[in-house]
Amino acid sequence: MAILQPLIDLPEICHAHGVRYAVISPGSRSAPLTLAFVRHGGIQMQVCMDERSAAFIALGIAQQKGAPVVLICTSGSAAYNFAPAVSEAFFQQVPLLILTADRPKEWLHQYDGQTIYQTEIYGKHVKRSFEFPVDYTHQDSIWAINRVSNEAINLTMTPPFGPVHINIPVREPFYPTNLEKLVASDGIRIIVKTESEKTISTGIWHELLDEWDESRRILIVGGQHLPDAALSKTLAQIGEEWDIPIVADCTTNLTGSDSFIRHHDLFLNGANQANLVPDLLVTFGLSFVSKDLKLFLRKNPAIKHWHIGQDAFLADPTHSLTRQVPVEPQYFFKQLYEKVDYQLFVENNDSSIDSAYGAKWQDMERLALIFKHRKIDNLKSLNDLTSLNLIIKQLNGGYQLHFGNSMAVRYANLLGVESKLGIYSNRGTSGIDGCVSTAVGAALVNSVPTLLLVGDVTFLYDRNGLLIRSLPQNLKIVVLNNAGGNIFRMIDGPAGLPELDDYFETRHAFTARRTCEDSNITYFEVREISALQEAVTEFLKSETISLLEVFTQAEDNDRAWKALRSGIQIAD
Known part of the structure; x- marks a missing residue:
């Protein structure tokens, strides 16, 4: 009999946690997983024969939906072909739940096909690796599989988001007969992880505002970031009202304001950059597309440099970081705008920020636009x-x-x-x-x-x-x-x-x-x-x-x- 009940229950657990998409690459050892997800009925299935492409398709879906997408493949080298997309998802902080079917461990080195070392196959390129027990009937195994399933899905959506892997060994037989129905168990336990919003304490805000007030030349720079209309609006207000340059690569996805600096690649490779060097640099998002921007910030380090974002690692590509602020950029900049604006109102003061500094960046942006159009037209x-x-x-x-x-x-x-x-x-x-x-x-x-x-x-x-x-x-x-x-x-x-x-x-x-x-x-x-x-x-x-x-x-x-x-x- 091939009814592996914990695997039949897995898509129900995924669905309860908000999973609505799965991408599968056909294979035999993965049949119990494929059938369980297909017959669940509440998850949209996409089939792709090439595992490498399948994993990137899942990545694209997860980018758009902001929710984990399930990936399913058979055993052996199929699992390795997920690796490029898994590493991309890890560094781009995209939630994926990778389910790799496997043969039981005793068949390693026994000339059995499609049998490789699959435990922790993605190494450090996943947030965590799990493995189901090969016994699907013992009560301890059923408890463990339920717990691991809940934990893995929750982990994909714990900031920073990312891929999580479950390796699933399956013994034969694993195909159901025509008379056997795949029905989820009654009362499946769903473990919800309640996320609290990360905020900044009053004491830390005082420290930040003191550093802000001490800085006359302030520069805000964005790396790769998902579209966020509220963030764009807040940064536009900061830039326009306080004459602070906001530098954005195309993948930063800042829109709605002509004040954003977008053509920095056309002038940051110039000879004299002294007038553009900040006292305080505030960055957010992931990697920069612009190498010139990164080298400019590295060669001209700010006195203070804050990076805003809930990263798992301390990233300092500009060699200048002085403070890591582990909150969401939208929260940070909205609070910053409100607090500074209120402080200026209460003190009845104008901002001490050097407006000539922001004007220099804007002048260079305008010159870059003229230069671009002239060169393209020629x-x-x-x-x-x-x-x-x-x-x-x-x-x-x-x-x-x-x-x-x-x-x-x-x-x-x-x-x-x-x-x-x-x-x-x-x-x-x-x-x-x-x-x-x-x-x-x-x-x-x-x-x-x-x-x-x-x-x-x-x-x-x-x-x-x-x-x-x-x-x-x-x-x-x-x-x-x-x-x-x-x-x-x-x-x-x-x-x-x-x-x-x-x-x-x-x-x-x-x-x-x-x-x-x-x-x-x-x-x-x-x-x-x-x-x-x-x-x-x-x-x-x-x-x-x-x-x-x-x-x-x-x-x-x-x-x-x-x-x-x-x-x-x-x-x-």
Whole structure:
């Protein structure tokens, strides 16, 4: 008899904790898990044959929903193929519950197929690893499985969010007969973890406000962050009313104010940066896209540096951190604004902040915008930058944007792209694996027009994300095909090497056309700049999932990138 009751109860526990999505990759050893979740009826199932793509699809769903998504695979190397997405979820703080079926431990090294070391297979790239007992009938085992299931799900949503793994050994037989019904147990115990909101005590606020008052040049800088309208509004008030520059990468997702500094990549590589150095630096969010921003802050350390966020580790990429403030940014900046505003009102004083400092940042932002438009207008070849710039203009802010790693997200940051529907990029580990699949997962659940912009290598590397049965029709894909990738041509080191073409850029002649034919995706292409506007218009008019492939030359892309990256110099 193959009724493994604790596994049948597992989806009911997940559902009670708010899980509504699961992504599975077919396999035999995982059959009890697959059947339990499929027959539960309250969880939407997505099937993907490639485990690597499946895990990134789950990542994309979890990003959008802000809730854990279940991943299920069979034993052996299948579990290893989840690893790239698991590590991305860990560093991007995305909740996943990974369920890997396994063979009992006694079959290791016994020439039994699909049997590897699966216990703690993801190492330090999960918040915690658990393992079910192989006995599913003893009362102690049933108690332990229930406890572990509750704990694992709760842990995915304990700040900072992240992936949690349960390894599940299963003995044969594990397929039910046609007469056996999979019915959850009565009275399944659900253990709810009550989270208390982290706040800052009055005494600490006094310390923070003293440091704030002592600082005349204050700079606020955001890293990767989910869209948050309330946070954007508060930071806009702080920036506009107190002349404090708010610097935001495109993945920071700050919107709604022209005062935000978005084009810092165009001037932070200038010669003289002294006028932009802060006394107090306040950062929030995860990693920066802009290397120039990170190097500027590292080379010009502030006297005081606060980082706001509930991180599990002490992150100090600028080498300047003096205070870690483990609260949510929205709470912190709202309280900061109210407290400082009230203090100024009670004391009947103007802010002591140096308004000339904020004005200098705003001057550089305006100059950068002028410089950008002039340089882009002077680029006459069909290249990645002009193509992306024209496409973004055509969108009119009506799309959620997903950018591939390597050059796509760097182009977006250089151009200061923003979207009220959100900008996403896998900048946790910044790999190219999974960029397509993550966007597919997002589009499956976000119910808004979604556009993915990727390079050719990134697209080709992750085409298996398009092998699911029903692709989201709200997804559009732009592939910038320069026949091998350009990033190694544009960074110091490999650009001057004779091995560049064959061993770094890996030149190729592949296109996306046949992938589109296989996946029933409407295909558009453009090879001349004169045809770009019409091609983009027709592409955006398409009412089904579609792909636009823009063919460019590596040398043209290199020239365009360097023309814009030359930047504007800061006057003494």
